[in-house]
Structures are given as C-alpha cells and as structure tokens.
Amino acid sequence: MTSxxxxxxxxxxxxxxxxxxxALVVLCGALFLDGLDISMVGVALPxxxxxxGLNPSSLQWIVSGYILGYxxxxxxxxxxADLLGRRRVFLIALAVFAAASLLGGLVxxxxxxxxxxxxxxxxxxxxxxxxxxxxxxxxxxxxxxxxALSIYAGFGATGFSSxxxxxxxxxxxxxxxxxxxxxxxxLAVLAFGARLIPRDHAPENRGGYDIAGAxxxxxxxxxxxxxxxxxxxxxxxxxxxxLEIALAVALLVAFVAIELRAAHPLVRFGIFRxxxxxxxxxxxxxxxxxxxxxxxxxxxxxxxxxxxxxxxMALAFLPxxxxxxxxxxxxxFLVNRFGAGKVxxxxxxxxxxxYALFLRIGAEPxxxxxxxxxxxxxxxxxxxAFPTLNIQATTGVEDxxxxxxxxxxxxxxxxxxxxxxxxxxxxIASAGKVSTPREVxxxxxxxxxxxxxxxxxxxxxxxxxxxxxR
Numbered sequence: 001m002t003s004x005x006x007x008x009x010x011x012x013x014x015x016x017x018x019x020x021x022x023a024l025v026v027l028c029g030a031l032f033l034d035g036l037d038i039s040m041v042g043v044a045l046p047x048x049x050x051x052x053g054l055n056p057s058s059l060q061w062i063v064s065g066y067i068l069g070y071x072x073x074x075x076x077x078x079x080x081a082d083l084l085g086r087r088r089v090f091l092i093a094l095a096v097f098a099a100a101s102l103l104g105g106l107v108x109x110x111x112x113x114x115x116x117x118x119x120x121x122x123x124x125x126x127x128x129x130x131x132x133x134x135x136x137x138x139x140x141x142x143x144x145x146x147x148a149l150s151i152y153a154g155f156g157a158t159g160f161s162s163x164x165x166x167x168x169x170x171x172x173x174x175x176x177x178x179x180x181x182x183x184x185x186x187l188a189v190l191a192f193g194a195r196l197i198p199r200d201h202a203p204e205n206r207g208g209y210d211i212a213g214a215x216x217x218x219x220x221x222x223x224x225x226x227x228x229x230x231x232x233x234x235x236x237x238x239x240x241x242x243l244e245i246a247l248a249v250a251l252l253v254a255f256v257a258i259e260l261r262a263a264h265p266l267v268r269f270g271i272f273r274x275x276x277x278x279x280x281x282x283x284x285x286x287x288x289x290x291x292x293x294x295x296x297x298x299x300x301x302x303x304x305x306x307x308x309x310x311x312x313m314a315l316a317f318l319p320x321x322x323x324x325x326x327x328x329x330x331x332x333f334l335v336n337r338f339g340a341g342k343v344x345x346x347x348x349x350x351x352x353x354x355y356a357l358f359l360r361i362g363a364e365p366x367x368x369x370x371x372x373x374x375x376x377x378x379x380x381x382x383x384x385a386f387p388t389l390n391i392q393a394t395t396g397v398e399d400x401x402x403x404x405x406x407x408x409x410x411x412x413x414x415x416x417x418x419x420x421x422x423x424x425x426x427x428i429a430s431a432g433k434v435s436t437p438r439e440v441x442x443x444x445x446x447x448x449x450x451x452x453x454x455x456x457x458x459x460x461x462x463x464x465x466x467x468x469x470r
Contacts (some may be wrong), residue, residue, distance in 0.1 A: 002417040014144035023138070023194040024148055024360050027131045028155035029189040030094060033182055033399060034124050035159030036166070037101070038066070040178040041117075043167030043310045046406045047175040063116045069121025070128075071414035072222035078129030078407020079266050082400060086130045086137070087197050092128035093189060098186035105179035116179075129406035133328055134197065134374070136394045136402045146332030146391050149161055153387030154328035161321020168311030213258045213266035232425035271401060271408075278341070280393035281412040283344055286458025287351065287385050289416030291378070293424040293451040296356055297444055298371075300428075305440055306365045323379030324386070325430030333386040341393040341466040347385030348459035354378045355452040357370030359445060365439040 014020075042063065050057045081089040097120055104116035128160040135152060139145040170177040227244035234240055272278055295317075302313045334343045353378030361370050393409035395403055424447045431443035 002053075002107035003300050008416050014139060017194060022192065023198065023207045024135065024151065025237075026189055026193045026196050027090075027135055028152050028401075029185070030090070030127050030131050030160035030193075031152060032162075033108035033185050034128065035156045035161075036163040037120070037159045039163030040167035040170060040181070043164060043314060044171045044175040044178040047171050048099050048113075051115070051175065052108065053108055058110060058114075059259055060229075060233075062117055063113045065117040066121035067122075067229065067414065067418060068222060068225050069118040069123075070125045070226045071121075071411065071418060072124050073218055074129060074407045074411040074414060075221065075267065075404075076407075077126035078133065078403040078405070078410075079214075080126065081406075082132055085200055086134045087193075087200050089126050089241065090130040090134065090197065091193055093123045093130065094186060094193065097123035097127065098121060098183055098190065099400070101179055101182045101186060105176045105183070107203050128410055129403050132390065132406035132410075133402035134200075136406065137200070137399045138198070143332065143336050145394075145410075146335045147329075148332075149394075150332035150335075151329045152386045153331070153390060154325050157321055157324035157328055157382065157386070161318055161325065162320070164314030164317060165311070167207065168243065168309070168314050171310065173382045174245045201443060210258070210262050210264055210266040211261055213255055216255035216258060218267060220255055221415075222288075223251065224248035225418050226413070228422045231422050232429060234428060236419035256373065267408075268401065268403060271397065271404065274396050275465060276392050276395045277405060279341070279398065279461060280344075280389050281409055282461040283348070283385070283388045283411050283458050283465075284393065285412040285416030286454050286461060287348070287381075287389065287416075288360070288413035289420030290351060290355065290451045290454040290458065291382070292417035293420040293447070293454065294358070294378070296421055296424055297428075297447055297451065298358070299440075301361060301444060305363070305437060307320050308365075316367060317375060320375045320379035323376070324382045327380070327383030328387045328412070331384060332391070335383070335391055338387050340395065340398070341462060343388045344385050344392065345459060345462045345466065347383075347388065348455060348462055350381035351455040352459060353454060354381060355448060355455055359452075360449050361441070361444075389458050395434040420451070423450055 045059055045062060048062065070442060077089070077093070082247065100116045100119040100123060104120070105112055107113050107116065122130045132149075132152070135148050139148045166181065167178055177202075209433060216242055227241055227248060231238075231241050232242075256269075258267060259267050298317070299313060302308045302316060303310065308316070331343065354374040357377065358371070358374040365371075389409065397405040427447040427450055428443050430446075431439070434440045434443055
C-alpha cells in the first residue's frame with residue numbers, strides 16, 4: 001500500500017535570505033518583548049505595592065488588567081489582521097504598546113497604572129496574532145514553517161526567563177524601570193519592522209465587516225475573563241460573579257447565532273472541522289492553564305513559605321527557561337520526523353511528571369532534590385509542546401484565516417490560564433485561615449493535584465487527536 005507521505009506533494013522550498021531572516025528576527029523580537037514585560041512586572045509587584053500603597057485586591061489588577069485586555073481581544077485582533085493587513089496591524093499595535101509602556105513608567109496614580117496595563121494587553125492582543133500569522137503566511141506549511149515557528153517560540157521563552165532576572169535587577173534600582181525598559185526595545189522592533197516586514201494586501205471585503213460579531217465576541221470574552229479573575233476575591237457564588245458569567249454566556253451564544261448567519265463572519269466555524277486546530281486549542285488551554293497554576297503555587301511556596309527573594313525565585317525557574325530557549329528552536333525537526341501530535345504528547349508527559357514530582361515538596365528548602373527535577377521536566381515539556389502547538393494550530397488553514405487561527409490558539413491559552421489560576425486560588429483559599437508552615441504547605445497539595453489533573457486532561461486531548469487522525 002502506498003503511504004500518505006508518498007502521495008503528498010513536496011513542500012515548497014524557501015530561500016533563507018538575509019532580509020527574510022531579518023523579518024523573522026523582528027517578529028521574534030515582539031514576542032520576546034511580550035514575555036519580558038509580563039515576567040518583569042510580576043517580579044516588581046511587591047515594590048509597586050509598597051510605594052503606591054496598594055492592597056492585594058488592587059495590586060492583582062496590574063496583572064489582571066493586562067490579562068483582561070489580552071485575553072478579551074485576541075480573537076478580534078487575529079481577525080482584524082486578516083481583514084486590514086497583518087503588517088499594518090502589527091506596527092500600529094506595537095507603537096501603542098511602546099507608548100503605554102512609557103506612560104506606565106511615569107504615572108503615580110494606581111488607576112492610571114492599571115489602565116496602562118490594560119492598554120498594553122489590548123496592544124499585545126493585536127501584535128501577537130498578527131506576528132504569528134505573518135510567519136505562517138510567509139513560510140509555506142512544512143519544514144520551513146516548522147523551523148520558523150520553533151525559533152519564534154524559543155524567543156518568547158527567552159524573553160520570559162530573561163524578564164525574571166532583569167525584573168529582579170530593575171526592581172532593585174526602582175520598579176519604574178520594569179515599565180521603561182521595554183520602551184527602547186519596542187521602538188527598535190518598530191523601526192526595523194517598518195523596513196523588513198514585507199507589505200501585504202488585505203483581502204477585499206465586499207460584504208463589509210462583522211460589527212455585531214466583533215462586539216458580542218469581544219464583550220463576552222472581556223466579561224468572562226473579568227468574572228474569572230474577580231471570582232477568587234468576591235466568591236464564585238457571589239451574585240455579581242453569577243450575573244457576570246450569565247451575561248458572558250448570553251453574549252457568546254448571541255455571537256454564535258450571529259456568526260452562523262453572517263455573510264462575512266468574524267469567525268468561520270468551518271475552521272473547527274480541522275481536527276488539528278481543535279486538538280491544538282484544547283491542548284493549548286490545558287498546557288498554559290496548568291503551567292500558570294503551577295507557577296503561582298511555586299511562587300507562593302518559594303517567596304511566602306521559604307522566604308526567598310524575587311531574584312532567588314527567578315534563578316530557581318531559570319533552568320526551565322534556558323532549556324526552552326535552547327530546545328524550542330529544534331522542535332521543528334522533531335515535528336518533521338514524528339508528527340506534531342506525538343511531539344505534543346511527549347511534552348505533556350514531561351508536564352505531568354514534573355507537576356507530580358512537585359508534590360514531594362516540604363517545609364524546608366531542598367532545591368536540588370525536590371524542586372529542580374520538576375523545573376527540568378517543565379523545561380522539556382515547554383520546549384516540546386509550546387512551539388509544536390503553534391505549528392499544529394495553523395496547519396491546514398488557508399492564508400486568509402491564519403490570523404484567526406493564531407488568535408484562536410492564543411485565546412485558548414489565555415482563557416485556560418485565567419480559569420486554572422482562579423481554580424487554584426479557590427482551592428488554596430478553601431483551606432481557610434492557615435498560620436503554621438505545615439498548614440500553609442498542606443493548602444498547596446490539593447491545588448497541585450488540580451494542576452496535575454489539568455495536564456493529564458491535555459495529554460488525553462492530544463492522544464485522542466492522534467487516534468482520530470489515524
């Protein structure tokens with residue numbers, strides 16, 4: 001019997017010219033900037049609280065404001081790039097990101113600071129899917145795209161791990177530098193991007209734009225993310241939480257009804273007939289959700305229970321970041337040889353083992369024997385799964401919908417992160433008032449079990465996708 005690989009047409013060859021490499025580096029620089037900004041600000045939170053007098057519920061909005069803007073508008077950002085031109089959307093959003101970073105480093109009013117974080121999240125919701133879709137439309141499906149996306153993912157991981165270290169160093173000088181440092185980087189990426197990113201032509205949209213779909217989807221996602229972020233503080237069964245979730249569901253149901261009838265829908269639901277897209281989005285939700293939940297627990301354990309400094313905690317996580325930075329650019333080779341599904345499954349095995357190993361932590365610090373094995377497993381897991389999911393989520397999708405596919409997978413990650421972090425916070429809070437180190441530690445174990453279960457679910461989604469493809 002002739003194999004499917006024999007019947008498949010050969011992948012188009014790509015000439016890696018200096019200009020093409022330059023454009024890829026520019027797009028990678030934008031993702032590096034996103035990772036750098038998120039991790040630096042996270043390290044600076046205690047210093048921000050001390051200088052501006054923020055209580056914990058207000059302080060969390062410096063992080064949550066970014067998540068709200070990013071997670072709520074990713075879907076719209078991805079589709080806008082398809083309709084208005086990816087290069088144009090990328091450059092405009094990057095300029096807004098730079099301006100909001102500068103303003104955030106200068107203001108002293110907490111409300112304005114949170115507003116700048118929301119604006120940066122909105123800007124990133126347009127740059128991230130636009131940048132990813134520029135890569136997927138520039139490089140044809142196959143080895144060339146796999147290589148480009150692997151390099152792209154490696155830059156993102158490097159930015160995040162670098163931000164942990166730079167955040168500790170910048171915070172020691174002053175927390176405002178964690179907001180100001182991204183400004184010159186963003187301006188450099190903007191300048192080179194205007195010169196190196198090839199011009200594209202947005203498809204003619206004779207039927208107009210799906211305004212109703214854009215409004216209902218954006219409002220529904222914004223309210224859903226807001227409700228999930230607020231729930232651990234006000235309570236999952238609070239009237240406000242229930243009303244917000246009900247309103248979000250109603251808006252998203254209305255969005256589905258609109259899309260099914262729209263002549264030019266914001267989201268063409270036919271894209272979900274692509275099994276690769278569905279499998280990648282479910283796995284991405286599980287992967288990012290479980291990792292965000294683990295990082296929250298790990299941060300609480302190292303800083304609150306063990307009393308480590310932010311820089312010490314950053315160094316503890318650093319091996320995973322270095323492994324992703326080195327390993328992720330090589331994921332494309334593995335995908336070419338074994339297929340995306342198997343590489344993602346291998347990544348989830350490392351995640352499950354890493355989270356399960358962390359259940360051995362004790363009230364005394366034993367980094368090498370108890371923490372480091374988990375960190376190494378997570379490094380392997382991310383190096384395998386993160387770039388491969390970006391490859392899988394855009395495989396078999398027409399160029400005209402690459403922005404949509406990019407926005408979908410990144411929305412899945414953000415929604416998964418918001419849901420799991422809310423669940424983890426609720427599980428820890430259910431332990432009630434804890435005072436001794438042993439009681440604090442005991443409150444972490446059920447939350448770690450939730451994180452491990454989410455990773456197991458991601459492995460199950462991936463295995464089911466492999467079986468269906470067979």
